[in-house]
Amino acid sequence: MTAMSTNEAPDRSDWREAGRGWGAQATDWAYLFEPYARPANDLLLDRLGVGAGTRLLDVACGSGLAANAAARRGATVSGLDAASALIDIAMARTPEADFRVGDMFDLPFTDRSFDVVTSFNGIWNGCDGALVEARRVLTESGRLGLTYWGAYERMGLLPYFGAVIQHSPASHQAATTRLGDTSAVAEAMLTAAGFELTDRGTVEVVNEWPDVDTAVRALASAGPSIPAIHAIGRDAFCQALRDIVAPWHDPRLGVRVSSEFGWVTARPC
Numbered sequence: 035m036t037a038m039s040t041n042e043a044p045d046r047s048d049w050r051e052a053g054r055g056w057g058a059q060a061t062d063w064a065y066l067f068e069p070y071a072r073p074a075n076d077l078l079l080d081r082l083g084v085g086a087g088t089r090l091l092d093v094a095c096g097s098g099l100a101a102n103a104a105a106r107r108g109a110t111v112s113g114l115d116a117a118s119a120l121i122d123i124a125m126a127r128t129p130e131a132d133f134r135v136g137d138m139f140d141l142p143f144t145d146r147s148f149d150v151v152t153s154f155n156g157i158w159n160g161c162d163g164a165l166v167e168a169r170r171v172l173t174e175s176g177r178l179g180l181t182y183w184g185a186y187e188r189m190g191l192l193p194y195f196g197a198v199i200q201h202s203p204a205s206h207q208a209a210t211t212r213l214g215d216t217s218a219v220a221e222a223m224l225t226a227a228g229f230e231l232t233d234r235g236t237v238e239v240v241n242e243w244p245d246v247d248t249a250v251r252a253l254a255s256a257g258p259s260i261p262a263i264h265a266i267g268r269d270a271f272c273q274a275l276r277d278i279v280a281p282w283h284d285p286r287l288g289v290r291v292s293s294e295f296g297w298v299t300a301r302p303c
């Protein structure tokens with residue numbers, strides 16, 4: 035695998051389609067999947083000095099767990115995502131925040147209006163225009179933070195992405211080949227968008243599910259699963275997922291899958 039799928043690697047032309055995919059099983063994604071990224075959320079918010087009064091925008095905010103963590107630190111939070119069903123959950127989690135449904139390639143915010151812009155696995159290789167938009171809405175002394183998938187050899191979910199690629203239509207497979215290498219191109223993308231890299235590292239994230247059925251349900255809710263489900267049907271795709279997940283199950287621990295995220299921080303230059 036060299037990349038993710040179209041739904042996980044939005045481009046300007048299909049953000050509504052991406053939003054429909056990611057929103058198709060919104061509560062499953064929000065409650066069964068999204069919490070795995072919490073260590074990455076906390077690490078990046080720490081590194082970016084997010085606290086009382088920070089004006090923060092989370093791009094491709096999903097169901098708003100990271101945005102909620104920022105709000106709990108006292109930040110004034112905005113968030114944007116293509117999936118209206120995920121934004122509904124984000125608004126329920128953090129009613130005081132300003133959440134919008136929209137396109138990260140055309141942010142509906144004014145120039146220099148944020149101290150911090152984050153995106154947790156939302157801006158990938160090929161999404162350079164979203165970084166240009168992030169640069170536009172940041173103050174001159176602002177900070178940017180991104181996460182993305184890390185090394186394949188430490189990516190426990192790699193077999194899942196393999197199943198997505200195997201069962202997705204060719205159009206989605208083609209997009210998939212572009213997006214898994216964000217780590218390799220992150221610095222060049224940042225430079226091209228007018229940023230200077232300030233720090234980078236990796237962080238372990240762990241998916242935890244009590245049983246195989248819950249793990250399959252969670253994996254089937256992620257945006258990249260949707261084209262595969264449309265192609266071969268939900269039952270067949272879930273069976274493929276079950277075949278992958280079943281060997282991971284430990285009767286004492288349930289299903290625990292560890293993966294690596296990469297992260298970067300940057301400032302405008």
Ligand SMILES: C[S@@+](CC[C@H](N)C(=O)[O-])C[C@H]1O[C@@H](n2cnc3c(N)ncnc32)[C@H](O)[C@@H]1O
Nearest residue numbers: 044049052056094095096115116117137138154
């Ligand atoms: C991997 S999920 C990450 C969600 C969230 N940041 C998290 O950490 O759970 C990718 C998100 O990007 C959103 N997305 C895809 N294309 C988009 C676009 N063009 N503009 C805004 N959001 C987009 C999807 O709806 C989805 O919520």
